[in-house]
Amino acid sequence: MTAADTAESTRRNIILTADNLDASSYLLDEIAVGRLARPQLVYMDPPFYTKRNYTVKTPPGFPQPDGCFVSGEAPGARAFSDATGGQPFGSYLEGLAARIRAARDLLDISGSLWIHLDHHAVHYAKVIADGIFGGPDYLMNEVIWQYKSGGSTKKRFARKHDTLLFYAKDPKRHKFFPLTEKSYNRNLKPYRFKGVKEYRDEGGWYTVVNMKDVWPIDMVGRTSRERTGYATQKPVALLSRIIESCTEKGDLCVDLYGGSGSMAAAAEALKRQWVSIDENPLATEVTKKRLAARGATFTVEER
Template identity: 35%
Template sequence: MFDWRPDGPNFVVEGDNLAVSAHLPGGAFRLIYLDPPFNTGRTQRRQGLSTTRSVTGRRIGFKGQSYETVKGLVFTYNDSFVDYWEFLEPRLHEACRLLAEDGTLYLHLDYREAHYAKVLLDALFGADCFLNEIIWAYDYGARPTRRWPPKHDTILVYVKDPSRYFFNSEAVEREQYMAPGLVTPDKAARGKLPTDVWWHTIVSPTGREKTGYATQKPEAIVRRMLQASTEPGDWTLDFFAGSGSLGAVAAQLDRRFVLVDSNPQAMAVMRKRLVGASDTAFLTGADVV
């Protein structure tokens, strides 16, 4: 049986993330990073959402605000999920439940779904809990000629309580000014605090970080989140763990972690990648039921 405890080991769990998350106590994690599968089918199923505040709405947002989600026409798409949002919505509910009162959620999506996710998260958390829309911009891959090449992902950032969330800008690694000649030499040498646009290349196909996992995200992207929104010893969670980037960075920064994925390939990658992470337990699907 999967038995998470605040004073227990780190966990890497193979299993359905919705089932595993049910074994975790509410408010246990100061940072939750979610990088779910992108809804990339060419003919996609779209579910129109309009969210309005309502006295009788069935969805209760943060601070007791009541919302009603009105679902529009549903169209079919050719993708790996019958309904992407029917899959993702209950997992976002769990993320909200598991997030600490001073915690931060980072939801990593591409341009196809980010606008739908913001509507849903506004309803779930409350619009005043929206902190940032981070654009991760990169310059790699195909170059279509009949539109501007899409070279960014979106990371939506929400906090549980806008009056209590933790954010330490001084801990974040600074970056070079794009025009260092326009600032003083001292400022140019120190660098600047990153904005909500993060320029960083993808994981190099021949680099040290490369694990071979198709959707691996750069450690530097995850490190920036952990540096800003956690302190040493804090618990972090990723229940679409993939290649285990959150765990790798958390181990480097002395943070604790729970990683969940149902893909055996992901588990094999994480076992190899996190072999040096002390006090880490690996569980199979049979261990969590």
């Protein structure tokens, strides 16, 4: 039996309906009694302080091929509210700080935290996380997720990226597995440098290099097969990159703001253990259906 097989046989996947602070202390208790591994990855995709309400919209042709379907919910049902109701920015940041601290406490010594935000709050999150982790040396990358989507304004450049802050609990011991990407040659012609392998596809000549920190990845579009209808759903391709770069088969990945369960779906496909937490029962309902349709085994809990 290989190490990966052993990890497989002890895997424990959980869908948890709870506030993520309560859930984090529950997970810490489970870790303390040996019922749960320490996570190698914690992913946080919190509300961005956009002051908007988000909905669950049943897309045409629902249920989707992977079985996502929010039973009994009218199209347009409220999924979650992003700091509406007058939550002051200060208390939003305090909440974020508490979750970043909880995430760090959960992590294995070789683990990492990924915080996904946009221009509204990412600069504050960086200052807060630098303080919690011990300084800017703990920030491994600021990854730009670049996407195309409809909508722009004449008042400024179109905003078409999110920022992901990648922190290592211990920058000397953190797991990291470099990924690679194609780098197209200038003028798309061969360089013919000695010792450099070159390839060609329909786009032209390219070399293979270590992946950079700007990631062009498509959003989950209206007609995408992975679309669940849960607003703010992130693409599995994005989560897969994060998981593959920072974890190994059998490792535990925790999503503190699970939403439609995109991180769980990616972790399941990559044979990692996963815990997906959301305070909104609609979100955990979508996650349950999504993961069940993939043949995943998991427990469903409420706190």
